Amino acid sequence: MRAALERYGREKNTTGPRPKETIREQVRARLSLAVGGTIMQSISASLSKGTLKSAPLLDPPIATGLTESINKIYDIVLKHGPVSREEWGQLPALFRRVRHLLRVYYDTVFTHRKTVEFKFCDMKDMSDVGLKLHECGLFLQLSPGRLSACLSSAPDLETFIFDDPIDLGRWRLEAAATEQAVKADPEADDDDRERALELEDKSGNDLAAYQLSFFLGDVLVAFLINPANDNKDKARQAKAMGRLVMMSTTPLYRLAFGDALTDAMRPVYWTPKVLVRFSHAGGLPALVEDWAESTLKDGLCKTAMEKLPGKAWAHQTPESLLGIMRGLIRKLEFEGDDFAETPLFVNILHQIYSRYGLEPFERASHLSDFEIIFYFLHRRLSKKPEKYQSAHEWLPLLKKYRNVPGATRKRHGWMILTISGRWDLLAMCGYGCGYTECPETSALLRLKEARVRGKRDPVVEDRLFQWGGASKACARCKAVSYCGAACQKADWKRHKSECAAEAAKNKNEEI
Ligand SMILES: [Zn+2]
Numbered sequence: 152m153r154a155a156l157e158r159y160g161r162e163k164n165t166t167g168p169r170p171k172e173t174i175r176e177q178v179r180a181r182l183s184l185a186v187g188g189t190i191m192q193s194i195s196a197s198l199s200k201g202t203l204k205s206a207p208l209l210d211p212p213i214a215t216g217l218t219e220s221i222n223k224i225y226d227i228v229l230k231h232g233p234v235s236r237e238e239w240g241q242l243p244a245l246f247r248r249v250r251h252l253l254r255v256y257y258d259t260v261f262t263h264r265k266t267v268e269f270k271f272c273d274m275k276d277m278s279d280v281g282l283k284l285h286e287c288g289l290f291l292q293l294s295p296g297r298l299s300a301c302l303s304s305a306p307d308l309e310t311f312i313f314d315d316p317i318d319l320g321r322w323r324l325e326a327a328a329t330e331q332a333v334k335a336d337p338e339a340d341d342d343d344r345e346r347a348l349e350l351e352d353k354s355g356n357d358l359a360a361y362q363l364s365f366f367l368g369d370v371l372v373a374f375l376i377n378p379a380n381d382n383k384d385k386a387r388q389a390k391a392m393g394r395l396v397m398m399s400t401t402p403l404y405r406l407a408f409g410d411a412l413t414d415a416m417r418p419v420y421w422t423p424k425v426l427v428r429f430s431h432a433g434g435l436p437a438l439v440e441d442w443a444e445s446t447l448k449d450g451l452c453k454t455a456m457e458k459l460p461g462k463a464w465a466h467q468t469p470e471s472l473l474g475i476m477r478g479l480i481r482k483l484e485f486e487g488d489d490f491a492e493t494p495l496f497v498n499i500l501h502q503i504y505s506r507y508g509l510e511p512f513e514r515a516s517h518l519s520d521f522e523i524i525f526y527f528l529h530r531r532l533s534k535k536p537e538k539y540q541s542a543h544e545w546l547p548l549l550k551k552y553r554n555v556p557g558a559t560r561k562r563h564g565w566m567i568l569t570i571s572g573r574w575d576l577l578a579m580c581g582y583g584c585g586y587t588e589c590p591e592t593s594a595l596l597r598l599k600e601a602r603v604r605g606k607r608d609p610v611v612e613d614r615l616f617q618w619g620g621a622s623k624a625c626a627r628c629k630a631v632s633y634c635g636a637a638c639q640k641a642d643w644k645r646h647k648s649e650c651a652a653e654a655a656k657n658k659n660e661e662i
């Protein structure tokens with residue numbers, strides 16, 4: 152879902168507003184970036200059968216329905232001329248009504264049962280809900296006077312923005328709980344994993360939180376970028392910061408808000424001063440992950456990463472560093488190992504090491520069972536910790552990472568996998584034994600089939616562990632590994648022809 156962001160050019164605009172633009176013009180310019188992504192969003196939703204025709208739009212629209220509520224909010228927030236206290240006072244109830252009707256609509260997407268309330272979900276195109284509210288949020292963000300008048304006339308709106316629990320819907324929560332359970336269950340099998348994935352896929356069609364996150368994001372960002380005039384403003388600023396960091400770094404929220412929140416976060420990303428404060432409050436993982444997931448090579452997130460002032464790296468916690476490193480692993484997964492040699496990547500790692508030393512590298516070495524860059528770096532750094540104090544020592548080290556043989560990576564991955572993860576990879580080529588007719592692989596596959604839930608067999612599990620863990624790579628090319636000498640010998644006739652070529656191709660780097 153998130154990937155829709157840059158593909159449609161939302162990221163093209165890497166700087167803030169141009170001078171002399173009126174507020175309404177600025178809002179329109181920001182919105183045009185969001186529209187492309189939303190078109191992408193509705194296309195992908197309709198392809199995944201996640202759409203449902205909304206209730207018919209009557210003329211005039213049904214009272215207290217989605218269309219009428221959105222129109223009322225819009226007319227109040229964007230009203231030409233002053234807005235009365237009474238008008239502002241209507242907003243909290245209208246927003247909660249919209250949130251409730253979004254829930255009704257997206258629950259119907261899943262249950263296919265239309266309740267009596269469904270007739271109020273009368274929006275021709277559901278993505279208009281998010282966009283209209285985005286327009287309102289941007290307008291308030293760019294007119295701080297109006298925003299503070301709004302909040303002091305309708306204090307309950309402040310509760311809606313800062314304190315109300317975020318409605319993720321039961322499907323997303325269920326998918327997350329299932330995923331957790333499968334991860335924690337040593338006996339989970341492929342069917343369990345498949346069910347968990349299916350559920351996650353399905354829950355992605357619940358866009359209730361997504362539609363609201365434009366507006367929530369815009370208003371929270373407003374408090375970060377506009378100066379605080381009094382103590383009340385300062386308290387709001389602190390609260391907004393905490394909520395925004397939570398929304399943009401918690402995996403479950405990131406999944407639900409997708410590129411809508413990234414779009415709302417632009418002003419944070421293009422204002423270095425604000426970005427430094429956001430980073431110190433724990434938000435840096437959000438930028439790194441948005442950058443990692445961005446499909447556009449030269450977009451806003453990349454520019455923000457490149458222009459990130461060095462001091463943004465201060466005050467990171469073990470938790471935020473782990474989030475940052477998780478993002479870096481994703482970036483390598485998307486871009487390939489060569490990316491580790493780019494000046495930006497080199498600088499990030501140097502920043503982390505020079506401030507926080509070895510520890511974050513050790514903690515991150517268990518993050519991925521295949522992209523083992525932090526395992527590799529931790530091993531190398533521990534050998535000569537002083538050598539890597541200056542930035543220019545880092546590039547040669549990172550250049551070596553691409554030469555770590557696949558067999559070494561898999562062996563390391565095998566060590567940190569859970570027992571169910573190992574059963575999972577048994578049939579996958581390249582783990583344990585490269586000989587296609589390996590008798591031990593077939594024997595273990597039969598044992599896998601015969602497994603019974605609730606009955607674990609330590610002897611069998613140890614056999615599986617040995618099979619993958621003790622595997623030895625071909626000494627010459629290190630491109631292929633075997634569970635034992637017999638398999639290596641049996642495979643030599645086939646492997647001989649590719650071995651020399653592999654050996655010449657690979658400059659093997661042991662860890
Ligand atoms: Zn074998």
Ligand SMILES: [Zn+2]
Pocket residue numbers: 625626627628629630631646649650651653
């Ligand atoms: Zn070989």
